[in-house]
Amino acid sequence: MKRLLLSVFVAALAALMVQPPVHAQTEKVRLGYLPVITYATFFIGIERGYFAEEGIEIDLLPLPSGGGDSIVQLAAGNLDIAATGAGAALWNAIALGFPVKIVAPLHTERPPLATPLVIAAKRADQIKSVADLKGGKIAINGVGSAVEYWVYAALKREGISMDEVTTVAMPFPQMAAALDAGAVDAAVITEPLATLGRDQGLLTVLADDFIDGITVTYVFMSESMLTERRAVAEAFMRAYLRAARDLQGEIDESTASIIEKYTNVPAPVVLRMNRQYYDPNGVIPVADLEEVQRYFKGRGLLEYADLLEVPALIDGTLVESALAAIGEYVPAPAATPDN
Numbered sequence: 001m002k003r004l005l006l007s008v009f010v011a012a013l014a015a016l017m018v019q020p021p022v023h024a025q026t027e028k029v030r031l032g033y034l035p036v037i038t039y040a041t042f043f044i045g046i047e048r049g050y051f052a053e054e055g056i057e058i059d060l061l062p063l064p065s066g067g068g069d070s071i072v073q074l075a076a077g078n079l080d081i082a083a084t085g086a087g088a089a090l091w092n093a094i095a096l097g098f099p100v101k102i103v104a105p106l107h108t109e110r111p112p113l114a115t116p117l118v119i120a121a122k123r124a125d126q127i128k129s130v131a132d133l134k135g136g137k138i139a140i141n142g143v144g145s146a147v148e149y150w151v152y153a154a155l156k157r158e159g160i161s162m163d164e165v166t167t168v169a170m171p172f173p174q175m176a177a178a179l180d181a182g183a184v185d186a187a188v189i190t191e192p193l194a195t196l197g198r199d200q201g202l203l204t205v206l207a208d209d210f211i212d213g214i215t216v217t218y219v220f221m222s223e224s225m226l227t228e229r230r231a232v233a234e235a236f237m238r239a240y241l242r243a244a245r246d247l248q249g250e251i252d253e254s255t256a257s258i259i260e261k262y263t264n265v266p267a268p269v270v271l272r273m274n275r276q277y278y279d280p281n282g283v284i285p286v287a288d289l290e291e292v293q294r295y296f297k298g299r300g301l302l303e304y305a306d307l308l309e310v311p312a313l314i315d316g317t318l319v320e321s322a323l324a325a326i327g328e329y330v331p332a333p334a335a336t337p338d339n
Contacts, residue, residue: 026052027232030059032070032079035263037114037191037270038107038217039083041278043262044255045243054235074100074222080229081236082220085146086292088301094313095304099223101315103233104240105284106217107276114191114274115147116208117154120179124204127185131158136185137166139175144301146216149292150188154210162299176202192265195273208274215279215288226315237282237318238325244278245329251275280329282319286310 029051033039042058045051051058061079063069070082071090075098083106084090094100109115117138119127127133133155140147152162168184175187176197186206189197197203219240225233246255256267289310296302 026055026057027229027235028057028059029232029236030061030078030080032061032063032073032082032084034063037259037263037265038276039262040247040259040276041106041240041243042083043258044246045239047258047261048243048246050239050242051236054239056232056235056239071098071100071220074098074220077222077224080222080225083217084220085217086289087142087146087148087216088144088296088299091293091296091308092303095302095308100220101223101226102218102284102289102313103221103226103315103318104219104237104282105215105279106219107278108213108215109211110213110277111209111211112274113150113208113211114194114276115150115188115211116194116205116274117150117186117210118175118179118189118194118197118203119186119206120182121198121201121204122180123182123185127206129158130154130207130210131160133186134158134160134164137168137183139168139170139178139184139187139189141172141188141190142169143167144296144299146292147188147190148299149214149216149295150211152295153214154188154207157210176200179203191273191275192263192269195269199269214291215285216292218284218289221315221318226318233318234321237322241280241282241319241322241326241329244282245280247275247278248280248329248331281323284314284316284319286314289313 031042033042042060046058063073070079070084071093073079074082075093117130138151140151148167151167155162155165170178172190172193175189176193178184179187180202194203194205221233251271253267253271256270259265259270260267293307293310297307
C-alpha cells in the first residue's frame with residue numbers, strides 16, 4: 001500500500017513539473033503601439049497566448065504617431081515599453097537624459113522592401129528611375145523619421161544628395177492621394193498601403209531594393225522597468241522572441257488573420273504583400289544604430305555636439321536571459337530536390 005501511495009505521489013509530482021507555471025498575479029505591461037503590421041510580434045504574442053503564459057497582460061495604448069511621442073511617454077512613466085524608429089527625436093531624447101534603453105530590434109527590411117519608394121501610376125512614363133527624382137518632391141512620414149533614411153539610401157545609389165530633393169512630411173495614408181494629385185513626385189510608403197495603392201491602380205513601385213538588412217526600429221524599456229520589474233521584463237522578452245519566431249518565412253492564414261484583427265488589413269492582402277523581417281534571436285545591430293545616428297547628425301537634426309556611444313544605450317541582458325531559457329532559433333535547412 002505504501003509503495004502504491006508513493007507511486008501515485010511521484011506520478012502527480014511529475015505531472016506538475018511539466019505544467020506551465022501558474023502565476024499568482026497577472027502583471028500588466030503598458031505598450032505604446034500603432035495599428036500597423038510592423039507591430040505584428042505583439043499581436044501574435046497576445047493572440048497566441050505567449051504573454052499570458054508568462055503571466056503578462058499587454059495593455060496596448062494607441063499613439064498618434066511613433067518616434068518621439070512614444071519615447072516621451074515612456075520616459076514620463078505613461079508606458080512601460082515602446083517600439084519605434086531610431087529617428088532624430090529618439091537620439092535627441094536620449095541625449096537629454098531620458099531614462100530608456102534599447103532592449104531588442106523591432107523589424108528589419110530586406111528586398112523586396114515592405115516600405116518601398118513609389119510614384120503615381122499615371123506618371124510611370126515620366127519617372128522611370130530614382131535618378132529622375134533629382135529636383136523633385138518626395139513624401140515621408142516625418143522630418144527626422146527613420147523612414148527619411150530610406151530616401152537617403154535610395155538617392156545615394158544614384159549619386160543624388162538629400163539637398164537635391166525636397167522632402168514633404170505627411171501621414172502614410174495621405175501619400176497615395178498626394179501622388180495622384182501631383183503634389184509630390186514620389187513617396188516612401190509602408191505596407192499594406194503600397195499593395196492597396198497598386199490594387200487601386202494609383203501607385204507603382206519605383207524601387208524596393210535600396211535597403212538590405214538595416215534595422216531602424218527597436219523595442220525600448222524604461223530603466224525603472226529594467227530594475228524594479230526585472231522578472232516581468234525578462235518574461236516579456238521570452239514571449240516576444242517566441243512571437244518573432246512565428247513570423248519567420250512564409251506566414252499562414254492563421255497569422256494573417258491575427259494581423260488583420262489588429263490592423264484591419266484583409267488577410268489575403270497580408271499574405272501577398274512584402275513583409276518585414278523579425279529577428280528570432282533578438283540581435284541588436286550596433287552598426288546600424290551608429291549608421292543612422294551619423295546620418296541624422298550629418299543632416300543637422302541632432303541637438304548635441306558629439307555622437308553618443310551606442311553600446312551604452314543598449315541593454316542586451318534581457319535577450320541573453322530569454323535565449324538561455326528558450327534556446328537559440330536555428331532555421332530549418334532548406335529543402336533539397338530529390339536526386
